[in-house]
Amino acid sequence: MKPTLKTFSTTVRAHLDIEMLVNCPHCDYLIDLLNEGDTNRYCHNDDGYLIRQMFPKNSTHEDFECEDITCGICKKKFNVRGLEW
Numbered sequence: 001m002k003p004t005l006k007t008f009s010t011t012v013r014a015h016l017d018i019e020m021l022v023n024c025p026h027c028d029y030l031i032d033l034l035n036e037g038d039t040n041r042y043c044h045n046d047d048g049y050l051i052r053q054m055f056p057k058n059s060t061h062e063d064f065e066c067e068d069i070t071c072g073i074c075k076k077k078f079n080v081r082g083l084e085w
């Protein structure tokens, strides 16, 4: 049977899954800044703070920043500056 447009008319939702990865500078653990389980239960994306910086309006990805991150493994703190795509 030849496929018709109706054959392909099923519509589904897309699912966007974002990870924002950084290696802890102290223990090298791979941390997802968007996963509170990796950042000692602290939400760094409050009010979309990190996601909004993915699409800078008047700045560049070099200006991306996230401060006072606590590594979920070694509990030491560090900052992130700059975002690579």
Ligand SMILES: [Zn+2]
Pocket (backbone or CB within 6 Å): 024, 025, 026, 027, 028, 029, 071, 072, 073, 074, 075, 076
């Ligand atoms: Zn660490």
